[in-house]
Structure formats: C-alpha cells, structure tokens
Amino acid sequence: MLSHLRDGFSRDIGVIVNTFPPVPQELLPQDGRFGAGPSKVRPEQVEAISRAGAQLLGTSHRQAPVKNLVKEIQEGLREFFGLPEGYEIVLGNGGATSFWDAATFGLVRHRAEHLSFGEFGSKFAQATAKAPFLEESLVISTEPGSMPTLEVQPGIDVYAWPQNETSTGVSAPVLRPAGIDDDALVIIDATSAAGGLAVDISQTDVYYFSPQKNFASDGGLWLAVFSPAAIARVEEIIQSGRWIPDSLNLHTAMENSRKNQTYNTPALSTLVMLAEQVRWLNQQGGIAFAAQRTAESASRVYSWAEKSSYAAPFVKNPKHRSNVICTVDFDESIDATRISQTLRQAGVVDIEPYRKLGKNQLRIATFTAIEPDDVSALLRCIDYVVEDLAAK
Numbered sequence: 091m092l093s094h095l096r097d098g099f100s101r102d103i104g105v106i107v108n109t110f111p112p113v114p115q116e117l118l119p120q121d122g123r124f125g126a127g128p129s130k131v132r133p134e135q136v137e138a139i140s141r142a143g144a145q146l147l148g149t150s151h152r153q154a155p156v157k158n159l160v161k162e163i164q165e166g167l168r169e170f171f172g173l174p175e176g177y178e179i180v181l182g183n184g185g186a187t188s189f190w191d192a193a194t195f196g197l198v199r200h201r202a203e204h205l206s207f208g209e210f211g212s213k214f215a216q217a218t219a220k221a222p223f224l225e226e227s228l229v230i231s232t233e234p235g236s237m238p239t240l241e242v243q244p245g246i247d248v249y250a251w252p253q254n255e256t257s258t259g260v261s262a263p264v265l266r267p268a269g270i271d272d273d274a275l276v277i278i279d280a281t282s283a284a285g286g287l288a289v290d291i292s293q294t295d296v297y298y299f300s301p302q303k304n305f306a307s308d309g310g311l312w313l314a315v316f317s318p319a320a321i322a323r324v325e326e327i328i329q330s331g332r333w334i335p336d337s338l339n340l341h342t343a344m345e346n347s348r349k350n351q352t353y354n355t356p357a358l359s360t361l362v363m364l365a366e367q368v369r370w371l372n373q374q375g376g377i378a379f380a381a382q383r384t385a386e387s388a389s390r391v392y393s394w395a396e397k398s399s400y401a402a403p404f405v406k407n408p409k410h411r412s413n414v415i416c417t418v419d420f421d422e423s424i425d426a427t428r429i430s431q432t433l434r435q436a437g438v439v440d441i442e443p444y445r446k447l448g449k450n451q452l453r454i455a456t457f458t459a460i461e462p463d464d465v466s467a468l469l470r471c472i473d474y475v476v477e478d479l480a481a482k
C-alpha cells in the first residue's frame with residue numbers, strides 16, 4: 091500500500107482506492123506523488139507540524155518562537171546556497187506569482203528582457219509588459235521544449251528567465267551574461283529549481299522561489315536571495331517616488347525579513363515544513379546532495395524513455411533536459427491520459443502534462459524529496475499499464 095494512502099491522506103488527494111488496484115501492488119512506488127507542485131511532502135515534515143502543534147502553531151509571528159523559525163530558515167538557506175558576502179534572504183506572502191508583480195514594481199528601473207519558453211517565463215514577461223511606468227519589455231520566445239538565446243542590449247536593466255521551466259521540463263543555465271550594462275540585474279525564477287538544481291548564486295542578483303516544489307512544503311510564500319546590487323536597486327526605486335502598493339513593496343519585505351518576519355501574517359505550517367526540509371537537505375550534504383539525487387532520478391526517466399519503443403523525451407536537446415521535471419512524449423497509438431488516469435486509481439498521482447501544453451505526454455517531477463527508486467517503480471508501472479491497455 092502506498093504510504094500516503096496508508097497514512098489516511100487518500101481522500102485529500104482525491105484518490106479512490108480500489109479493492110482491486112489496476113496495477114499489481116508489488117510494482118507500486120512507496121509514495122505515489124510525482125506532481126510538479128504541490129509536490130510530495132516527506133512524512134518527517136508532517137511530523138514536524140504535529141510537534142509544532144503543541145507550541146508554535148497558533149502563536150504570533152511577531153514573537154520569538156516564530157521569528158526564530160524564520161531565522162532558522164534564512165540561515166539554513168544561507169548555508170544551502172553558500173551565499174556570498176552581502177546577499178540576503180528576503181521573504182513575503184503570495185508565492186512566485188505575486189513576486190512577479192513585486193519585482194515589476196520594485197526591481198525594474200526602465201526596461202526588462204525576458205526569455206520566454208513556456209508558461210512561467212511568459213507570465214513574468216506579461217507582468218512587466220503591462221506596467222504603464224516601464225518601457226516596452228524585450229521578450230525573446232521559442233517553442234515549448236526548446237530554449238531561446240539571450241540578446242544583450244544597452245538600456246536593459248533586468249534580464250529574467252526561469253532556471254527550470256516547469257511547464258515543459260526545459261532547464262536553462264544560470265550565468266551572468268557578458269557585456270550587459272554595469273548595474274543590470276539578473277533575476278532568476280527558481281521556483282521549481284531551488285533546492286533541486288545546482289546554482290552559483292554569485293551569477294544572480296535575485297534568485298526567487300516558492301516552497302511547494304523541491305522544498306516540499308506548501309504554497310503561498312515567496313523567498314528570494316537578493317544581491318547587494320538588487321538591494322541597492324530596491325532602494326533607488328523607492329527613492330524615485332514610484333507608487334508601489336504596500337503588500338508588493340520589496341523595501342518593506344526587506345525590512346521585515348531583516349527582523350525575521352513577513353509584512354503580513356504567514357502560514358505557520360508552511361514555515362514549519364520548509365524549515366524541516368532545509369534542515370534535512372543540509373544534513374544530507376546540501377546542494378551537492380540535492381543536485382546529485384535529482385540527476386539520478388531524471389537520468390532513470392530519460393534513459394527509460396530513450397530505450398522505450400513508445401516513449402521519448404519531449405525535450406530534444408539533452409543539454410536542455412531538466413533534472414527536476416521530466417516530460418515524456420508518447421506514441422500516437424497510446425493515449426497518455428489513459429495512463430495517468432489508470433495510475434491515479436492506483437494512488438500514483440499528478441503525472442498529467444501541463445494543462446495548456448496540450449501534448450500526448452506525461453510530466454514527472456523528480457524533486458529532491460522523491461526517492462529515485464520510486465521513480466524506477468513509476469516507470470515499471472507505466473510499462474505495465476501500457477502493456478495492459480494494449481492487451482485489452
């Protein structure tokens with residue numbers, strides 16, 4: 091029996107447990123959660139909530155116990171990313187989506203350039219494009235499954251792209267482009283990359299993410315690593331007198347974060363689960379451990395797909411394939427939806443492709459919390475279901 095079902099979570103994730111599961115028990119993974127976010131939460135994180143329940147939950151975020159928890163997260167992330175001198179961990183409510191609006195107000199001086207190669211990169215591009223106080227954004231797009239090339243231009247003061255495009259499973263290098271304006275900022279959407287992929291933070295000015303992906307917590311919060319140049323930009327824009335709504339004001343977020351707080355009330359259970367995951371990651375060996383583990387899981391998926399007669403990696407260039415989100419195309423003769431529906435009945439969930447992509451594919455998260463052996467079990471289950479469907 092899948093552990094998250096055994097623990098009584100079956101109703102919460104919408105799984106109907108059949109008396110006769112459509113896949114033999116012995117093939118099933120220990121944990122059947124392979125979603126791209128919300129994603130698998132480790133049992134130890136749930137235990138941490140129940141421990142916190144006795145003291146921390148239901149107490150003020152302006153008092154020492156919660157502030158200490160926030161501080162532990164900030165220090166844990168500082169260690170995990172090996173932050174250079176002067177970099178700070180800033181956090182606030184609203185998730186990465188809300189951070190796009192905050193960044194539009196508080197980080198772009200005149201003009202931003204965006205690489206857009208899927209849903210998430212395009213959404214930040216839309217946010218700056220709509221801002222009446224900014225010049226027209228330069229948006230460089232390519233088809234889903236590929237990656238565009240950056241153009242360096244004078245007058246661009248923000249270069250932005252996702253390290254991992256969660257909608258397609260394309261992963262982009264994080265390198266400060268040569269020849270950009272002296273004080274241009276590099277702003278990386280690391281929502282689904284942070285905690286799972288290696289990064290050299292000194293190549294970035296803002297590295298932001300939400301905790302419901304590799305950090306295996308819940309949504310609703312954003313966290314961002316700010317460089318001294320990013321901090322200076324926030325201050326410069328505040329001084330310019332630009333109108334900024336208070337809840338999207340990064341200066342306010344910075345001031346609160348320095349006091350281990352958020353501007354308004356955070357979800358405490360999200361912080362508890364995040365702190366537990368950061369602790370675990372650092373104990374296991376930090377970012378090198380995480381990157382190695384996701385690389386192992388992803389290589390199992392891609393090598394299986396390459397050998398398979400009916401599946402193939404969606405991302406054609408192996409260098410662009412993500413180690414945390416693996417997208418796999420299926421032959422026309424096989425309906426990928428039937429695979430995901432059948433596996434859902436067996437408690438193996440959330441391998442549907444990104445809804446707007448409209449491809450005959452499956453999308454498998456290989457986040458750090460997910461066991462590589464569970465990924466192998468999932469692949470065996472897919473093979474089983476495909477053969478079973480063909481026999482019918």
Ligand SMILES: *Cc1c(COP(=O)(O)O)cnc(C)c1O
Nearest residue numbers: 185186187210252256281282300
């Ligand atoms: C999930 C995701 C987002 C959106 O995160 P929210 O916390 O839901 O706002 C943004 N960017 C990327 C790359 C993501 O994977």
